[in-house]
Amino acid sequence: MAKHRALIIGPGGAGTAVMDNMEADGRAELVAFVETREERIRELKEKYPDAVIGTDYAKVLAEAKPDIVVDAGPDFLHGPQCVAALEAGCHVLIEKPMATSVEDAQKLLAAEKKSGKIIMVDYTMRYSHPWGTMMRAAKNGDIGDIFYLAGFYIHDMWDWYDEKGQYTTPWRIDRDNPQNILFGGGCHGLDMVLYVMDGIAVKDVFCAGNSLSGSNMPIEDCFLVTMKFENGAVGKIMVSSGCNRGDFGEMFEAYGTEGTLVNGKLLKRTADPVELEQDDEQVQEGHGWNLTVRDFLDVLDGKRDNWMNSTFGARNTSICDAAMKSIASGKVEPVTWF
Structure with missing residues (x-):
């Protein structure tokens, strides 16, 4: 071939x-x-x-x-x-x-x-441990019916925003088209939330944000988004890239009728906490680009379904878009659902 x-x-x-x-x-x-x-x-x-x-x-x-x-x-x-x-x-x-x-x-x-x-x-981040592991456990029904989920992106990016920083990335702080870290970072935790909810629509969102950290980012670098799902479940996305020494935060957590998933552990009222095991393919708290590439090429070769498809991308974008409209209006905003 x-x-x-x-x-x-x-x-x-x-x-x-x-x-x-x-x-x-x-x-x-x-x-x-x-x-x-x-x-x-x-x-x-x-x-x-x-x-x-x-x-x-x-x-x-x-x-x-x-x-x-x-x-x-x-x-x-x-x-x-x-x-x-x-x-x-x-x-x-x-x-x-x-x-x-x-x-x-x-x-x-x-x-x-x-x-x-x-x-x-x-x-x-779907390929990461413990966050991706918790995501799959929630998706598999290990905590019963889910009533609350949260995604986090707590990442100290001062070095990326500082013009003299070790990882300085000029396009991120471009005055005309800076990176919006809600779209560019918050999307990780939000993706896990959407994957677990399996097509249940987000009806509306409310978002507050600020740029009080003192970083060199010309727009907001802190966001708090609340979401309401069609089935009554609620969710939260917390983003900060101007924080001190943040390293992705908790990334993902989920609460259900039969258990809770936080910090890589499955918690149940009637049992001792269970530390979720990392499988052989997952990466430890990092980017699984090797697995992304493998899966992308496998999709092209007809070996697997596209599990990170454009529908997930469009829904993620739409929620972030509605969140930015909410910051501007100060009101709850509806989400265009795909």
Whole structure:
């Protein structure tokens, strides 16, 4: 079988991780890159002398003719870039979030349907322990009927926001199009909540946020979102990227009629706490990019279902979109459900 031809948008942290794992897997070859940093362009040209490398995505896409596009670039560009990829006949792996507006999510769903190609959204925390382990336990019914869930993204990102920081990422703090960390980080815990609730619609949300941490982020870096589900369950998403030494927080927890899942433990009223076991494939409190790449290529090869599909991406985006409308209005806002 011929190898898939992959174009990588944004070969930085996440993009490089996907690149490395695609090469290690062996089913895809890296044929093109979209990059703006001169030093990184030189590195790519040295390592991949036959690849198409440039700053203009449309030109690189047209010249390279890939069948896979991996979008790990700035969040606000995911929508238009991936619509163009689908229209060019490419399957798409999108580093979360899928999009940053309901309108872009709708365009992506329409382009995916028309093209017959697939979108996978890289919700890599699904592969993590203990959070992904708790997610699966809740999904499997281990705590009975769920009445409350919470997702967290508590991550000290000062070094990413500081222009002189070790991990400084200029696009995140761009004054015109900064990263919204609710979409870009809060999506992790929210994804776990939505996966567990298995299609039960979120009716409405209320959100409060602020930028009081003193970080270099030009918009809010702290959010608290409350959600009401169609079946009466409630949920919460807490996000802070301006916090001191936060390391993802608790990420996920769930409360049900027969038990509670917190901190990697299953708690029941009539039994001692049970420490959930990590399976052989899960990563410990980190990104499972190797498993994302494996599953993405398996989907393309017809070996498995797409469990991080565009519907999950659109729902996640829509809830974050409604949350931002709530901050602006100061009111509860309805959610467009996909």
